[in-house]
Amino acid sequence: MHSTNYRAHAVEFHTMSILVDNEAGVLARVIGLFSGRGYNIESLTVAEIDAEEKLSKITIVTSGTRQVLDQIKAQLDRLVPVRSVSDLTENGDSVERELALVKVAGSGDKRVEALRIADIFRARAVDSTQDSFVFEIVGKTSKVDAFIRLMQPLGLVDVSRTGVAAIARGAEAMPCN
Amino acid sequence: MSSQPMSGAEIILTALKDQGVDVVFGYPGGVTLPIYDEIYKQNALRHILPRHEQGAMHAAEGYARSTGRPGVVLVTSGPGATNTVTGLTDAMMDSIPLVCLCGQVPTALIGNDAFQEADTTGITRHCTKHNYLVKDVGDLARVLHEAFYVATHGRPGPVVVDLPKDVITGFGAYMAPGKVHMKRYSPRTKGDKAGIEEALKILSKARKPLFYAGGGVINAGPEATQRLTELVRETGAPCTLTLMGLGAYPATDRQYVGMCGMHGTYEANMAMHDCDVMVNIGARFDDRVTGRLDAFAPNSRKIHVDIDPSSINKNVMVDVAIVGDAGLVLEDMLAIWKSRQYKLSDKALKDWWKQIDGWRSKRCLDYEQGDDGIKPQHAIQRVYELTRDRDVYVTTDVGQHQMWAAQYMLFDRPNRWMTSGGLGTMGYGLPAAMGAQIAHPDKLVVCVTSEMSFQMNLQELATIREHNLPVKILLCNNAFMGMVRQWQELFYENRYSQSFMERQPDFVSVAEAFGMTGLRADAPSEVDDAIRRMIETDGPVLLDMHVVKEENVFPMIPAGAAHNEMILGPADEEEADLAGGNGMVLA
Numbered sequence: 025m026h027s028t029n030y031r032a033h034a035v036e037f038h039t040m041s042i043l044v045d046n047e048a049g050v051l052a053r054v055i056g057l058f059s060g061r062g063y064n065i066e067s068l069t070v071a072e073i074d075a076e077e078k079l080s081k082i083t084i085v086t087s088g089t090r091q092v093l094d095q096i097k098a099q100l101d102r103l104v105p106v107r108s109v110s111d112l113t114e115n116g117d118s119v120e121r122e123l124a125l126v127k128v129a130g131s132g133d134k135r136v137e138a139l140r141i142a143d144i145f146r147a148r149a150v151d152s153t154q155d156s157f158v159f160e161i162v163g164k165t166s167k168v169d170a171f172i173r174l175m176q177p178l179g180l181v182d183v184s185r186t187g188v189a190a191i192a193r194g195a196e197a198m199p200c201n
Numbered sequence: 202m203s204s205q206p207m208s209g210a211e212i213i214l215t216a217l218k219d220q221g222v223d224v225v226f227g228y229p230g231g232v233t234l235p236i237y238d239e240i241y242k243q244n245a246l247r248h249i250l251p252r253h254e255q256g257a258m259h260a261a262e263g264y265a266r267s268t269g270r271p272g273v274v275l276v277t278s279g280p281g282a283t284n285t286v287t288g289l290t291d292a293m294m295d296s297i298p299l300v301c302l303c304g305q306v307p308t309a310l311i312g313n314d315a316f317q318e319a320d321t322t323g324i325t326r327h328c329t330k331h332n333y334l335v336k337d338v339g340d341l342a343r344v345l346h347e348a349f350y351v352a353t354h355g356r357p358g359p360v361v362v363d364l365p366k367d368v369i370t371g372f373g374a375y376m377a378p379g380k381v382h383m384k385r386y387s388p389r390t391k392g393d394k395a396g397i398e399e400a401l402k403i404l405s406k407a408r409k410p411l412f413y414a415g416g417g418v419i420n421a422g423p424e425a426t427q428r429l430t431e432l433v434r435e436t437g438a439p440c441t442l443t444l445m446g447l448g449a450y451p452a453t454d455r456q457y458v459g460m461c462g463m464h465g466t467y468e469a470n471m472a473m474h475d476c477d478v479m480v481n482i483g484a485r486f487d488d489r490v491t492g493r494l495d496a497f498a499p500n501s502r503k504i505h506v507d508i509d510p511s512s513i514n515k516n517v518m519v520d521v522a523i524v525g526d527a528g529l530v531l532e533d534m535l536a537i538w539k540s541r542q543y544k545l546s547d548k549a550l551k552d553w554w555k556q557i558d559g560w561r562s563k564r565c566l567d568y569e570q571g572d573d574g575i576k577p578q579h580a581i582q583r584v585y586e587l588t589r590d591r592d593v594y595v596t597t598d599v600g601q602h603q604m605w606a607a608q609y610m611l612f613d614r615p616n617r618w619m620t621s622g623g624l625g626t627m628g629y630g631l632p633a634a635m636g637a638q639i640a641h642p643d644k645l646v647v648c649v650t651s652e653m654s655f656q657m658n659l660q661e662l663a664t665i666r667e668h669n670l671p672v673k674i675l676l677c678n679n680a681f682m683g684m685v686r687q688w689q690e691l692f693y694e695n696r697y698s699q700s701f702m703e704r705q706p707d708f709v710s711v712a713e714a715f716g717m718t719g720l721r722a723d724a725p726s727e728v729d730d731a732i733r734r735m736i737e738t739d740g741p742v743l744l745d746m747h748v749v750k751e752e753n754v755f756p757m758i759p760a761g762a763a764h765n766e767m768i769l770g771p772a773d774e775e776e777a778d779l780a781g782g783n784g785m786v787l788a
Contacts, residue, residue: 045385048334049322060327091514098511104331104351104386201385 037066037087038113039120039190040097043200045105046072046080053103054082063088063096067122067165067187079107079200083190085165107200112190120190124168129156130179138178145171156181209338209369210235213302216345218245219378222273224264224639225249226257230277231317232304232366249639249668252660254281256632258288259658262297263636266619267594269422271298271352272636278304279317282363283324287626289359290328294623295445296420298357300348301329305365308336321363330358336365338373346378355388356509357420388508392525397533400480400504400521401543407478408549409556410438413461413490416445416622417483417507418527419615425528426450426615429482432535437550439557441469443484444607445622452611458557459566462490463758464604467565467767468557470756473498474764475556482506483527486516487623496763506530565756565769566608575725577602577677577748580732581649582609584675587732593617594637594646598630598654601683604754606649628657631674635661638670645673645736652678652705662715665741673735674743679750680705687753712743721745 044050051070058065067085072078086096093111100109112118126147128138135155142149142159145167151158156179161171165188172183192198207215213236217225224247229237240248251257254276261272276285282303292299306315322334331351333344341364348360404410412433418425426449433440433456440450441461450457459466461473470492473479479501484490486505491497494516503519505512506527513522523530570579581602595610596619597603603620612618619637621629634648655676665672685700712719718738722731728746735744755770 048336049326049332052323053326056326091518095511095515098509098513102355102388102509102511107385201387 033089035087035089036093037085038093038111039118039188040084040086041110041112041190041198042082042084042100043107043198044080044082045107046078047105050105053105054100057099057103061099063092069187069189083188085188108198110192110198112192115192117193118190119193120164120188121162122165122168122186122188123160123162124172124183124185126159126161126172126175126180127156127182128159128175128179129181131155134178138175141174147171206372207375208235209341209371210239212341212373212375213345214239214243214246215375216342217273220349223247225273225275226251226260226636227275228254228257228277228281230281230304232306233275233277235369236275249664251632251664253658254284255287255628256658256661256664258285259629259632260636261299262288262292263596263619263633264640265297265299267616267637268640269616271300271349274299274301276303277317278306279319282319282321286324286328289325289361291621291624291626291629292359293328293330295621296357296416297359298352299359300352301359301361303361303363305363307367308365311365321361325361329361332361332363334363335368338368338371341368341373342376347383350383351386389524390508390526390529392506392523392530392533396521396523397530397537400523401534401537401541403502403504403521404478404480405543405545407545409475409477409553410436410480410545411472411476412438412440412480412482413473413484414440414446414449414482415443415484418446418449421483421526421528423615425531428528428531428535432531432538435535435538436545438545439472441472443487443490444620446484447607447618448612448615451613453613460607464608464754464756467563467756467769468560470758470764470767471560472557476501478502480504482531485512491516492758493761493763563769570725572725574749575722575728575746577679577752578605578609580675580677580728580746580748581605583728583732584647585610587729588645588736591645594641594644596620596630596633596637596648598650599625599627600651600654601687601754602649602651602677627654630654631658632661634672635665635670638672648672648674650674650676651683652676652680653682659711662717666716669740671739672741676708676743676745678705678708678745678747681750708743708745717741717743719743719745723747
């Protein structure tokens, strides 16, 4: 009776935006849900977005079949401090950005080449010594990945990434129950 | 706002009274002493002292399940709180509304490994619907009222409120329940009309319809069970119930085909397998019900009514999902079914019932009670038959006796059957009976248990004795962990590893040591007399019923098998070659 549709079994990556009350333990609750039920977290960011209303937004990139993704949304939705959940990938167009700080050490040609590639990627040098740079790069995850990959042979020593922050395109605010 | 500031302890007692709480199951300790001092000063709130915090939890569950009202527990910090974890998980799995208040070390000491400190909110986060750590006495009243709201609204469940000692002793304003705005948690209760219309259209065209109802109908209240009964009768379709749903539809009704699932009736499971439209109301397609998922009701369109959106499409993909309270959805279903003048095909229904009656004629629950030993089925069935004229509340422990009680005791009304379904907690039965008896002092409360489950919480005999609760305990004693032994027989070639206890305590002496009546029966001829004496003797009674040791629960769908691969009895069992099967694990 039920769909043998290949889509039902294919693993997809989705970005979910979760609006929560900024109270003690809320992040543990959300993360605990993922670990307790065996869901994946590819990336996670969280910060308060409204100090007056004490609201935080958590952005999670997760993966699973359609059934699992629907479950994740329903499970998140029934947590008491969760005000609303939006599957940005499902709901249409959204903007996703990630910031990375990339430390490259070296000298000579490699140092010049790193600077040149940073320029192409519009990465900014935010720290510099005679034999190192820290670049700041902002973009989609794929762009950040590509930049880091190119830095690898040029003396990459350290990376810090924020994880994905995402927002729906258009004039609408995320609903808040 | 109240004009006079109150102490945290006073706020707690006032909030409990304003929430309509009449009984608290609690165990005192260092940090909760100020609350106990307030309890000492008043009479409105009854306090029951169990002999272990786990006993308090299951007693509160028995109270909640038998009344429909939330059960309330009060424990101290550290070990008091950690001892509630099994009860919380049990209530979480079976959707039982509980509010559990835990003492905590003073806020200034939290995180310092203080005496009797445990990270209660951390530990219970996964086994509660929600939990709170109150850090400011000003928030206390609001949080307490919110806790009751969360426990009882939407899909019910346990809520923990962790109360540091300085919050209990601090002073703050009280706030009455009506003033609490719970805007952030508002579960949908009214079902979507379009979905209901679609569901009924599908149902009206069914040729082999089946209602499959669960604990959600009981949680929705007695009106919900009446509406279910009315709708089932209006359609003329058969109805099966889950373990948690027993009593949601009258078991003595002709349209009832018995419990479904692993040890459900042959007719219920075959009807599940063969139906063309399944209407699931308040059940969650649990693995013990569905058997092998890819063979579950393969030719059916499925309608699922559930108050919890996360239950939809979790295990089984359905064709129509209606999120809402079972009672409200059933009310709409009834109204629309009547107003649209829907009617199932007489011819189809007649054929379907003929098929079901064919399955019924296998008489899957028959057993033979010879002269040799007492069959446990017989003992349990006789308790049911000898108490039929009374309004009986039954609790069970976990294992074979639980399944036999579910099979041979018939419930025509909701809230009469208390069992640990989802978690399968041995030790649930005795304290649950205690809670049910406290809620219904004049009713007959029977605890069906076994010698092993009973020993997990037998300390509660002291509580039962202290309050002279007339709980009747039927202890089916086979000296085995019966269900473990059954699986070892079926799937591990009779290697009875750690499931046989050669030396059992003398349970009659145990009962007497606690100051209650102990009875014993060994022969089939003694069964009726012993049961009558158990029922008729005043006060608590324990009946140690020595039953046949190696009896199995049938029918049975082995784990990982399909409904139509059910084993009916010992004759079937030999053909099935179970030991060589795959996926035969107890979990």
